[in-house]
Amino acid sequence: MTRALELAWGVGSDRGLRRAVNEDSFLATPPLFLVADGMGGHEAGAEASRAAIEGFRALAGRDSVSVEEIEAAFVDAVAGVSAIVTERAAAGTTLAGAAVCEQGGEVYWLVLNIGDSRTYRLQGGTLEQISVDHSAVQDLVERGELAQEDAERHPERNVVTRAVGAGSVGVPDYWLLPARAGDRLMICSDGLPKELSFDQILEALRAEVSPQAAATRLVHEALVHGGRDNVTVVVVDAHGALDETDDEQTQPVASPVPSTQTKESTW
Numbered sequence: 001m002t003r004a005l006e007l008a009w010g011v012g013s014d015r016g017l018r019r020a021v022n023e024d025s026f027l028a029t030p031p032l033f034l035v036a037d038g039m040g041g042h043e044a045g046a047e048a049s050r051a052a053i054e055g056f057r058a059l060a061g062r063d064s065v066s067v068e069e070i071e072a073a074f075v076d077a078v079a080g081v082s083a084i085v086t087e088r089a090a091a092g093t094t095l096a097g098a099a100v101c102e103q104g105g106e107v108y109w110l111v112l113n114i115g116d117s118r119t120y121r122l123q124g125g126t127l128e129q130i131s132v133d134h135s136a137v138q139d140l141v142e143r144g145e146l147a148q149e150d151a152e153r154h155p156e157r158n159v160v161t162r163a164v165g166a167g168s169v170g171v172p173d174y175w176l177l178p179a180r181a182g183d184r185l186m187i188c189s190d191g192l193p194k195e196l197s198f199d200q201i202l203e204a205l206r207a208e209v210s211p212q213a214a215a216t217r218l219v220h221e222a223l224v225h226g227g228r229d230n231v232t233v234v235v236v237d238a239h240g241a242l243d244e245t246d247d248e249q250t251q252p253v254a255s256p257v258p259s260t261q262t263k264e265s266t267w
């Protein structure tokens, strides 16, 4: 028995108002929704984030992926980023997002994170940050030495403690969440939470029905609030998880299933 998840999604990415180059990259092609935020200065950061995304591109267009396939793609991503030669510090990138993952006939979001890009889930009107930042300020928060609400203003807020490349040998953290109709995931680079509070993000995600409108609005609001960093937002909606009975599964499919996909974009 298989279950199909109907997805709709939208993407926005902007250089911001202070940076010369957009070093963020993204992949928004089912079953993969990823954001990477490159580091290393000038073109090296942009090259690193693109290389990390390229490691996953072979899985784009599939119905779902396995945990093992994502882990193997991550190895490819690390190899791609490590191959970038820079004159300065080693190039690196964050990587965050979600993949549609099928296990035992059930559909899950496989959320992965390395670095300080983020994945949030809006479910039943409640917004939750799924990923946990690998950052110096997050370490301080977890040790009880810094309040969460002060983290975005802390002078060390840009210090990432785990990354793809940049001398890091770390692996991502993974979360496997059952996918439900009505779920909205939002994946973003740190340029978004630098400018918008949790409540401002929640407000935009609740107010905008279309995922593209939500992504566009969040990027726009980040710019209005200062746009100090590159900002990238991917919003993914699950419209339905349809159970197919065994009887239905044995019938020939007369025509392709209509797609609710609204946008396919890569950068």
Ligand code: MN
Pocket: 037, 189, 190, 191, 229, 230
């Ligand atoms: Mn950034």
